[in-house]
Amino acid sequence: MEPVDDVLKGLVEMTRTLASDSVGSIYLTGSRAFGSAVSSSDIDLFFVGQSGRLDDTLKDAVFSLSRLSPLICPYRLDVKAYRLEKLMELETAVDGPFSPPKAMLHFNAVTIKNFSRILSGTDIRDKVELPPVESYVGHLRDFTVWIISDLKGGRSVRPETTLGFPDENSSFYGYVVEGKLEHLVYVVGLIASTRIAQAAGEYVSHKGMVPELYRKYVGDRFSDFVNQIFLWCRSRWENRIPDVPSDRARLDELCEETLRFENQLLATGFGTTSSANAS
Template identity: 30%
Template sequence: MLTFSTQQPALDQVLELLIQSFEEAFPDRIRSYYVEGSLANRSTVSTSDIDLLLIFKGRFVDEAESQRVEALAERLAQTSPIELDLDWKDELRLQEGVWPALKFGSELVYGEEIRDQLPLISLEQWTRDRMHSSFWRTGHLFHRTLPLDYPLQYPQPDEEFYGYDQRTVQLKDGREVKSTRDLIRLVGWSATALIAYQAGQYVARKSDCHQMYRKYVADDQLADLLQEIYELCRGRWNYLLPEDPAERRKLRSICEQTLRFENHFLLLYKEYLLQELAQQNVSAQQQALFFLRMTPYRDQTIDATLNALTYSPHEEIALTAKEILRPL
């Protein structure tokens, strides 16, 4: 049934059940199913999830169809023995541009091969998405108090791993345990953003991130940190917290360095944010303000820029800037 095998029978079986469920619920509506991430390059670890993208033909019939997809995805996630990361898009939306993970880092598991027909997202929009979404993750993944201030502090300074282990994963026996999944996610996304912003390069696979950062951005201690997080947190420890005392000390050291990386990113994000807010591109301004409204960033220069935008001739820009400034 599958056109691509993960070479792990248990994973293939779950994929087949997922596809069967969606095909029965949405007959002749789904064009293609693609796996991304570690399944696509067969580098899964024991706690890897299933990244599966469903591409619907044409456009969604209506909002109700999309809601039905979401409801089914939630039901399947509740009963799946493996954590699921399901996403769904329609072809019309993807004609605006697809992420490099789909274009270059995925594998078709069922349906029609259409990647050649889908344009790659522009580097400008890719950078915009990565920078803003990484900023959002900085503020929200570890439940920091908002607004953000530079320099950031540890999420939980009194904890062994400073609060970077709040995300849980489910083991095969059903137990929920703390993990470094969100630590890896935060650092990986932020590094991908900086590779786009500083070097004008796309990243299609997590496994490429630390290598591309070292090659295109800087061969420095932060590049060493990215490599350690990928090779140790993901590779050796499988996102889990190690039990060996020496390895726990190593993980604690990695978490200490992570705060430095976060602050490095936050400084560069401020630079990028001010550039976006100063643009004459209203869409770019709106997107920047959207993320700043969700994740306020307390800074005199940003506040001054927002204050200037309250006089924008574009009413929505002016009102949003006022709304962001009001709570501060």
């Protein structure tokens, strides 16, 4: 497989060709940016529009790269783009009802500012405004519950709800989507990140930090479980269903524990931040 650095160089060159006058900065985020990737890890790219622009040319470039990624990139590609002004307005964009796009804007601003590596262009991270921690934690909590609801087929999820498996009659109770473990790791990582953010009142973005931070700030009976999800599903099995019967039995047990982990979050009434408790 082509080395990641060569792939990144090619993607940057292609982006500059497709939208040379529109893209100002290109950032790499996620495990590929911090040396903790496994072979199945995505390449996560963020484009920031030149002088705050997010015109049709840059939108078309994002669309083209996303559509062509199976042909031009040996790794799965996730590309997002923002206007710089959007990333500078978070201090005044924290009110109102929850919406997934607003939540993602908050998460991505934190990621770009604190957990990214610049690949090309002018570094604008010092201009990115972080959302207030209380707002960030609230969006993270609500987004996590929204994802859990989606996993359960759109079922309403409320504080003190007792959930069941996504599909108790399917392999691994419905937590394994399309034969891959990324969604299981994602859900557990979101719940763990929510608990960490509530307990510590801090931003959490780089998923490689989650097991250690969970043990440090939450430290409950699920600490070993969170570590095992990342150790087995991500590192050892590389997000693929294992073939060895003993490993499949272990995965089955991890999926059973995932339901308990979900219900633990809901049993707290979704919780609050440490700063909110202090007030």
